[in-house]
Each structure stands twice: as C-alpha cells, then as structure tokens.
Amino acid sequence: ETGVTQTPRHLVMGMTNKKSLKCEQHLGHNAMYWYKQSAKKPLELMFVYSLEERVENNSVPSRFSPECPNSSHLFLHLHTLQPEDSALYLCASSQAPGLAGGPEFFGPGTRLTVL
Amino acid sequence: AQRVTQPEKLLSVFKGAPVELKCNYSYSGSPELFWYVQYSRQRLQLLLRHISRESIKGFTADLNKGETSFHLKKPFAQEEDSAMYYCALSGLRGNTGFQKLVFGTGTRLLVSP
Numbered sequence: 001e002t003g004v005t006q007t008p009r010h011l012v013m014g015m016t017n018k019k020s021l022k023c024e025q026h027l028g029h030n031a032m033y034w035y036k037q038s039a040k041k042p043l044e045l046m047f048v049y050s051l052e053e054r055v056e057n058n059s060v061p062s063r064f065s066p067e068c069p070n071s072s073h074l075f076l077h078l079h080t081l082q083p084e085d086s087a088l089y090l091c092a093s094s095q096a097p098g099l100a101g102g103p104e105f106f107g108p109g110t111r112l113t114v115l
Numbered sequence: 116a117q118r119v120t121q122p123e124k125l126l127s128v129f130k131g132a133p134v135e136l137k138c139n140y141s142y143s144g145s146p147e148l149f150w151y152v153q154y155s156r157q158r159l160q161l162l163l164r165h166i167s168r169e170s171i172k173g174f175t176a177d178l179n180k181g182e183t184s185f186h187l188k189k190p191f192a193q194e195e196d197s198a199m200y201y202c203a204l205s206g207l208r209g210n211t212g213f214q215k216l217v218f219g220t221g222t223r224l225l226v227s228p
Contacts, residue, residue, distance in 0.1 A: 004158075042119070043201070043218040058215065090159065102149055102205055102216035106159040 003027065004107035006091050012113045013081065021076040021110045023091030030095060032074040033103050034066060037088040049074060081114045088112070117142050119204045121219035128192050129227050136187040136222050138176075138202030147205040148185040149216070150176055154198040162187075162200070172196070192226045199223050 004025045013019050025032060034046040048056035049068040063085075065077040074091055089110045092103030118141040128134055140146060150162040163171045165178045165185060176187045185202060202219040 040220070042220050045215055045217075056215065092159075102161070102203055104161045108158050 004091055004093055004105050006089075006107035006110050008110060009108065010111045010113075012115065013078070014115050015081060015083070017081075018077070018079040020078065021089055021091075021112075023074040023076075023107055025072055025074075025091075025093040025105070025107075027093055027105060029093040029104070030071060031093060031103075032068060032071075033092040033094075034074065034076050035090040035092060035103075035106075037090055037109070039087075043090070047076075078112075081112075083114050086112055086114045117204060117206055117215070117217050119202050119217055119219035121200075121202055121222045123222045124220070125223045125225065127225045127227065130194055131191050134187075134189045134192045134196070134224065134226075136200050136202075136224060138185045138187065138219060140183050140185065140202075140204045142183075142204060142206045144206050146178075148176070148178055149203040149205070150174070150185075150187050151201040151203060151218075152198050153201070159201070192224075194226050194228060197224055197226045 007022045011019060031050045033048050036044045036046055045058045046060045047054060047066040052068045052071055063080050067075040089112055091107040092105060094104040120139045122137055126136060148165045151159055152162040153159045163169050163176060165176060174187055174189045176185050178185050187200060199221050201221045203216050205216045
C-alpha cells in the first residue's frame with residue numbers, strides 16, 4: 001500500500017494495558033504527525049516530528065509516548081490510558097512542517113477504544 | 116488565541132447549484148489557511164492552501180483578512196463533491212517555533228441529484 005499506512009486499524013485495550021500504534025509513510029516526506037480526533041471535536045495535534053526530531057508536543061499527557069526511529073516510521077506508545085482517550089488517532093506526513101503549512105497526507109487512522 | 120469556526124455542520128445543495136462552505140478564523144497575526152476534505156470511506160486529504168492561490172476540483176477559497184474569513188466556493192456542485200470539509204489555520208508557533216495547525220469542526224456537504 002502506498003501513501004500513509006497505520007496499524008492496527010482498530011484497537012481495544014484496558015486501562016492497564018500497554019500497546020503501540022504504528023504509522024509508516026512511503027512518500028519520502030520529512031515530517032510526520034499524530035492527531036487525535038474525538039467525537040464532535042476538531043482534530044487535535046498531538047506530536048510533530050521533523051527529520052526524526054520531535055518539534056512539537058502539544059501538551060499531551062505522558063501516557064502517550066511517541067517514537068520516530070526514522071523518517072518513514074512513527075509510533076505512538078500507549079500505557080495506562082483512560083476511557084476518555086478513546087478516539088480516532090490519525091497519522092499524517094508532509095514534505096516539511098511549519099513554514100510550509102500543515103500535513104498533506106493522512107493515514108486511515110486507528111480507532112482506539114479504552115475500556 | 117487561534118481558532119477556526121465552521122458555523123454549518125451540514126450543507127445540502129442540489130447538483131449544479133453554487134456552494135459556499137463558510138470558515139471564519141480568529142488570529143492576531145498573519146495566518147496561513149487550508150481546506151481539507153474527507154470523502155466517504157476515504158482518508159483525510161489536503162484540498163487547497165491559500166498561499167498557493169490554486170483551484171482544485173473547481174474549488175477556490177479567498178482569504179479575506181477584513182472579515183477574517185476563508186470560505187470555500189464552487190460555482191456548480193457535483194455529486195462527487197459530497198464529503199466532509201475541514202478548514203484549518205496555521206499561525207501560532209509552539210515553543211519550538213513550529214507553526215501549529217488548528218482545525219475547525221468540519222462541514223458535511225451533501226450534493227443531491
């Protein structure tokens with residue numbers, strides 16, 4: 001599959017579990033993003049990585065831990081989540097962040113449910 | 116504060132009718148504005164950005180700083196334009212200098228035959 005891919009597409013976890021979301025982009029982009037989309041709320045930026053370096057952490061709780069091992073892969077490690085963290089988590093990428101504007105391509109998202 | 120308002124949750128028009136999806140923003144600096152679109156069962160994608168002054172799929176959007184608006188327009192709607200449309204604003208810089216993108220809540224456009 002080309003573009004931005006995300007796995008898993010659906011995830012159900014308990015509050016004490018540890019899980020990870022994976023994002024991969026095959027577009028040669030330099031910047032990758034994590035967004036959270038909750039019901040009836042606008043998309044919220046969580047993290048931005050540019051050239052594998054985190055350039056933005058939008059006041060996200062520490063129970064969410066991002067990792068960007070290389071410019072093509074982005075992870076979101078989850079632990080001790082709360083039910084209110086249930087949402088659609090979207091990964092996105094762009095050629096360059098910040099000055100050039102926002103993300104260009106989004107992944108299909110991971111639908112997360114925390115029990 | 117940086118804010119984007121899309122006042123209409125749903126806009127329903129007939130095929131061939133003009134379309135205007137409203138977007139108003141609040142930002143004291145010089146903004147960069149975008150429209151994103153999500154078709155049914157497809158992923159979110161960038162439609163256009165104001166700095167490019169482009170027309171994509173017949174859609175245009177003009178930044179009106181006096182009215183702090185960035186409405187998306189198309190003179191003749193097509194059924195395939197039915198989708199969720201999000202307006203977004205980039206302006207406020209985070210503590211690392213990165214420009215954050217703030218999204219509106221979206222407007223669903225339904226184009227009927």
